[in-house]
Amino acid sequence: MTTPAVNGKQVPAAQKLASEVLSGEAMVVCPKCKAIQSVFINDGMLMPTRKFQQRGNAIYHDCGSKLPCRIYRDW
Ligand SMILES: [Zn+2]
Numbered sequence: 001m002t003t004p005a006v007n008g009k010q011v012p013a014a015q016k017l018a019s020e021v022l023s024g025e026a027m028v029v030c031p032k033c034k035a036i037q038s039v040f041i042n043d044g045m046l047m048p049t050r051k052f053q054q055r056g057n058a059i060y061h062d063c064g065s066k067l068p069c070r071i072y073r074d075w
Pocket residue numbers: 030031032033034035061062063064065
């Protein structure tokens with residue numbers, strides 16, 4: 001089993017980074033409270049929303065979750 005490397009860093013296979021999505025609409029899912037919202041990502045940067053914010057390459061929900069949200073864009 002191999003884990004894809006992004007910029008030399010190992011990331012879990014199911015975990016996409018905002019910078020990997022690059023641009024377009026994506027769904028973010030909070031792993032703590034299961035909140036789902038569609039967001040826009042422009043050049044790897046999350047377009048700010050009221051409840052989700054980007055820190056580094058990950059997106060966090062404002063419920064206090066320490067785990068970054070999962071990002072989906074394949075539907
Ligand atoms: Zn949450």
